[in-house]
Amino acid sequence: MESVPALLRRNATQFSSRTAYREKEFGIWQSWTWAETAVEIEAMALGLLDLGLNRGDYVAIIGRNRPALYWSMVAVQMAGGIPVPLYQDAVAEEMAYVLEHCGARFVIVGDQEQVDKVIDAQAGLPGIEQILYLDPRGMRKYDHTRLHLLEDVKNKGRAAKDRLLTQLHTREAELVYDSTCVMLYTSGTTGKPKGVVLSNRNIIEASKSSSEFDDLRLEDEVLAYLPLAWVGDFIFSIGQAYWTGFCVNCPESADTMMTDLREIGPTYFFAPPRVFETLLTSVMIRMEDAGPLKKRMFHGAMARAKKVGPKILDGKPVSGGEKLAYAWDNLTVIGPLKNTLGMSRVRVGYTAGEAIGPEIFDFYRALGINLKQLYGQTEASVFITQQPDSEVRPDTVGVPSPGVELKIGESGEVFYRSPGTFVEYYKNPESTASTKDPEGWVATGDAGFIEEDSGHLRILDRAKDVGKTASGGLFAPKYVENKLKFYPDILEAVVFGNERDYCTAFINIDLSAVGNWAERNNIAYASYQELAGHPAVLASIQNHVEEVNRSVVEDPMLAHCQIARFLVLHKELDADDGELTRTRKVRRRIIEEKFADLIDALYSDKSEQYTETEVTYEDGRKGKISATLQIRDAATLAVSEDRMAAE
Template sequence: METTFPRLLLRHAAERPDAPAMREKEYGIWQTHTWAGMAQMVEHAACGLHQAGLTRGEHVVVIGANRPRLYAVTLAVQALGAIPVPLYQDAVGAEYLFPITNAEVRFCVAEDQEQVDKLLEIRAQCPLISHIFYDDPRGLRNYSEAGLASLESLLESGAAFAQQHPQFFTTAVDKVEPGDVAAMFFTSGTTGNPKGVVHTHASLLNRAQAGADFDRLTANEEVLAYLPPAWVGQNIFSYAQWLACGYIVNCPESGSTVMIDLKEVGPTYYFAPPRVFEALLTSVMIRMEDAGAIKRSMFHHFMNVARRVGPARMDGKALSLGDRVSYALGNLFVYGPLRNNLGLSRVRVAYTAGEAIGPDLFTFYRSIGVNLKQLYGSTETAVFVCLQPDNQVRADTVGIPIQGVEIKVADNGEILVRSAGLLKGYYKNEAATAEVLTADGWYHTSDAGFLDASGHLKIIDRVKDVGRIRGGANDGAMFAPKYVENKLKFFPHIKEAVALGDGRDRVCVMINIDFDAVGNWAERRNLPYAGYTDLAQKPEVYELIRECVEKVNADLANDALLAGSQISRFLVLHKELDADDGELTRTNKVRRGFIGEKYAVLVDALYSGRLVQFIETQVKFEDGRTGSVSATLKIQDAKTFSAVKAAA
């Protein structure tokens, strides 16, 4: 698609000016913005930014949730040939230092007082910041910092400028070329400073259109934009594809109202990482455990029918008359009401990505009639590399290469990708760019995997994380930590896991329980607890987790390649891993190296054979205060199984 984001906006505004482009829920009421209204807002924002001194090629930081005015500012920045840089709104101020300094940012746009405060906190260390514009004025009336102003005032000054210079905006848009830089996304920085991934209008829109063609998306789709705009996945689904297809993007009132808003909107095209689907299912199972005996019995009966019949039905396979009738009854009494309760009753296509999704979880949604599929991609590839066709959906693959994508597997098992959606490079980091982009256009994904006989891609782990067991009965065996962690996280009682074993004689893991799921499990057994730390160390909880670990071991024993990755010992952590404590990235990926250093005393205890270990850990609270959590953790052995020999 050889065009730009601002040109697409103007095209939609010209062809269907009164059609809804975005909706925003405010004070419980959905407010609609038409394409013509969005185009006018973008024009006024662009004129205002031009007056404020924004020049072509500059970077503009945008921090906040999905809001129409923040989308308009992003488009306005692009219309001037400048580059929007979305940052995570839940990050602490110190995390903004590197991106803002690296990109030499003068202009920042913030959603509300919380984001303004974080920018003002670091302003002394970022002397280039000259302008901070905010969308929500609540709490900011008495602020008098230099360069701080409301978006409302920016739009007003821009409107006056536009009236005096009616051709300025369209002239500016015409100067922007598809090959110009459209956005920069900072990676999560699991091993050091984040890298700025530079994308052009052409690269982002090429992949957005390829994904839209694959799933036959139209202007009639409804999308709920609730994930961080700084995450490239959210940006592609609710920004790039929004402009490529012209569908409606709905912005929830707040993070706490997402579930209510999801039900009200009833999206037709839905995207969520596995943790969101896990949370939805956990809430369903908790409610069902609390339901009456008749409801529970009916639910379990029809869910057995769904597991047996649903996936085949979703794949378009022929069903017997009895199965069709049974499923129809289940749809009437269980599946239909359940989809409606989850807000997924109108979903035509749903995707999950970012982490592996458990086969049971995946099958659950498909069995109740939700067309849930997996995709493979990254920030550097503009998301869309592999997608699952409707009739070829499997839990153990991430789909086939889609239009415009070439894939090959290197000798070390690394997946290489070539497409028109690849990054232009890493900003101010030629060495890192040279490491991932070859002269003939291949991108090194750093993921290990293979294409199976049917052309579907299977991911094993990160190449750098695939290690070897050294010593003991499994000396030389392959160790894939992420593969092991994902198998553990498939259980609803386990929220997070950190697997250790590379260069060691056995595999040990540190586990986070899912506080809601395990808390409900404990309450139904009249097991009292006084918070996460207390619940995590209950003997009954350890027994519950041991059963999960040993089921994973039994499964691994059937895999000739990874049987040596079975877990010998485990412990349940005294606190939840948290991005604010540096243990997770802002996209909730485990920072395994950092955790290994931070919890070195626990790692030593696991491998030295100790049965208990005291630990005290500093934590950061939401309001910025710090404190500590301490506990004496139990360490438990797990049963391992003999590897099942492959048939000759």
């Protein structure tokens, strides 16, 4: 089993009648078995050969999670090409960079919107020869000289089967363990995205070891809703799915994701912290609208569950009374809540991508959801560390995944090597050499340490973001930001303080949570900016900041990271404006440059600051918004000498 197409052939034989994919369309779930999936993929691969796909061609794939687009990735490999999934919400300029960098001749897209983006980019990219699209709606009046309906390509492949099948089998047989499986682009937090080349060995070894680590089974169900271009989705929806044979379910749309999640009831679920934060926010909003009795039941049940739920998950002893109380809470509050969240059947849950707030993590564990943390990178084929059952903690990311070696460099940076370690950065030997040494050790760019007693890895922050305050205290902004984001009305936070006398913060409110509060209190507002500047909102955010300060000061290592001053931004940080990556990670350097006037104001004696900011509208037009922002002082606590000594 040395390639993904080889795993497909095995599954089509051994698990032929098992459901491989489901997709909801027009409100109805459609299913394909492994045998049917193999037939569809082979037809697609033959069609690509008929269009002239050559060995080693890079094929860009853009769209939302749909079985046909997952099939296209495997079909491209089967035909000797290399799939390159892109973020569907990327603007044409971002797509153009990746399409040019990889030299794609073929592009497979989901719908008209993606076709338009590729056509816009195509003007400066003569290398793109063929565009294949899945959804025909709105496409009738386009020039179809080099534009093809994907179903027509499959039909031509079926018609050419007698002529091309031998050639297809030859190309498939040429695939070996070290053949390129996929090329995935990094999120570009600090610069242009890099093309990460991953081999069949990388993907299959990582999928095999991680599946065995968590006892993933043929009967498991996953919901595929994360971006196709993200390495996690590739591992979960192709790597592990093809290794174990479990079923991949594709929701109808982003808007129906929660409904579809409840209908499927996955047993294996992954989400970045942002998703878990959003789900928790929705729960808290609903509880604010509930009656007094329901509120008391909820808060009482959660208080008990936080003590008992994690112990039960970890197999630790609990008293008979605690078991009885938890069973009653599960019947009346916890069970219905898990069902509402679509997590009643989750046997293994993971979060990664960035650190999750410990309060958020504990909330889901209290519900009896086996949520764990993993630490990974695109360059590692996801897995660097994982948390074993019974060793789950919010302050670590677990122990080395099977086959992974860890070490900490002199500067505190985390290094690893494993069978999943990437081959190279495409067309970038300098970055490859600076990231991966001749012995295979990869620099993660993250600062952390390994606990001597448990062997667990603790990540402090990105190595480049960790620093010292002017007084010499450790500065790790992500730790504080995650604590702030636990509050339902805070969507995003960016903390500053490196080599400064004190720490400050930008905060984004969560429009849905704060808007719900405004409606309940008959507060009218016309825009995000107006609501963000409301005195009652600012007072609430200040309370949260001061609560976080009281929490932070209890950690001797990070007591210097208390926030002394903050402001609530007049706009949401947005990937289209370059402030976030497509995976919703903060681009600190860009934010520091773009909002330099606001940072300067935070480190002055000003109580307000006027600012103008360029924004990108949905249709791609640029504009400017202006605002006068209030700057607030937050109460901080003195760092005692005992804490200084402990640090």
